[in-house]
Amino acid sequence: MTSATLEIHLTDEDLTAALREDARRGLTATPKSLPPKWFYDARGSELFEQITELPEYYPTRTEWALLERVVGEIARTAQAEVLVELGAGSAAKTRLLLSALNAEGPLKTYVPQDVSTTALRAAADQVASEFPGLAVHGVVSDFTDTLDNLPRGGRRMIAFLGGTIGNLIPRERAEFLAGIHDVLEPGEQLLIGAGLVIDPAVLVPAYDDAAGVTAQFNRNVLRVLNNRLNADFDPEKFAHIALWDAEREWIEMRLEATEAMTVTVRDLDLTVEFAAGEQMRTEISAKFRRAGFEKELDTAGFATEQVWTDPDQRFALFLAERRY
Numbered sequence: 001m002t003s004a005t006l007e008i009h010l011t012d013e014d015l016t017a018a019l020r021e022d023a024r025r026g027l028t029a030t031p032k033s034l035p036p037k038w039f040y041d042a043r044g045s046e047l048f049e050q051i052t053e054l055p056e057y058y059p060t061r062t063e064w065a066l067l068e069r070v071v072g073e074i075a076r077t078a079q080a081e082v083l084v085e086l087g088a089g090s091a092a093k094t095r096l097l098l099s100a101l102n103a104e105g106p107l108k109t110y111v112p113q114d115v116s117t118t119a120l121r122a123a124a125d126q127v128a129s130e131f132p133g134l135a136v137h138g139v140v141s142d143f144t145d146t147l148d149n150l151p152r153g154g155r156r157m158i159a160f161l162g163g164t165i166g167n168l169i170p171r172e173r174a175e176f177l178a179g180i181h182d183v184l185e186p187g188e189q190l191l192i193g194a195g196l197v198i199d200p201a202v203l204v205p206a207y208d209d210a211a212g213v214t215a216q217f218n219r220n221v222l223r224v225l226n227n228r229l230n231a232d233f234d235p236e237k238f239a240h241i242a243l244w245d246a247e248r249e250w251i252e253m254r255l256e257a258t259e260a261m262t263v264t265v266r267d268l269d270l271t272v273e274f275a276a277g278e279q280m281r282t283e284i285s286a287k288f289r290r291a292g293f294e295k296e297l298d299t300a301g302f303a304t305e306q307v308w309t310d311p312d313q314r315f316a317l318f319l320a321e322r323r324y
């Protein structure tokens, strides 16, 4: 049986150390906040997969249909020998891209990257069994920390799908795009899937579904703190909130304390007070306008080659080349 190799740059100890830092900073700040990468333990990754199938969650199925329509064009333009995918998750949609690149000829290696070891291992093994001639080499790392551990050599395309780019605040996004520019060679490509600014009446329910799966996903960050840092959050005492910030053009997910609480994070020797109604930010999901994002790509040293959108203009795929 073909199996994938896995390169681990983030051990369990590294993750705990990073979470300690983020939790101390985020829980002692005003207002409190936590970075979204901590949703994704095994349970969080599984909940995200459930979200992608919800009737309200249009991004995954929109990007899927868009990819189905344009992967041939992407593969012809890219002629990639190596596909690197950041935040690959289950890599479900990536199959479309891999098949198209395979049909085009030169594809030799797929490098899925993610912070979640369990999700990555499962995705990498699955792809290896579906594409027997393909070398599959997973990388467990944090794309906001370093991209230096991505493999070099071969003509590469980096894919970043699912609208995950929107989870970075503008400053982080600029640093991230500059970091990708630095690991690519001139002429190599970047494919980004990004949600577009649309009617909040469609947008908000995508992050606040009727079945409450996104609420569970949001509260999962508290379970991660309980499990990894011996905290004693009662997740059910936090309400899930999703808001559209029209000025900054992003969805903000928050957790709201339903009553006054004192929470102890034992491994940090930290006591955290929550007032009734206090809100803590857990994720942003920025939405983009085509011209604005092309400008961000340009600033980072990329020339946009092509942009595809779905008929309702809800989601876009940007294919860009490192310019210099």
Ligand SMILES: C[S@@+](CC[C@H](N)C(=O)[O-])C[C@H]1O[C@@H](n2cnc3c(N)ncnc32)[C@H](O)[C@@H]1O
Pocket (backbone or CB within 6 Å): 036, 037, 040, 045, 048, 052, 060, 086, 087, 088, 089, 090, 091, 093, 113, 114, 115, 116, 119, 141, 142, 143, 144, 161, 162, 163, 164
């Ligand atoms: C919104 S999901 C998208 C998954 C998949 N690409 C898709 O399109 O359905 C975000 C993915 O990025 C991963 N992720 C989030 N923050 C990360 C980070 N800082 N470094 C690496 N992976 C991260 C998560 O584990 C998750 O698999």
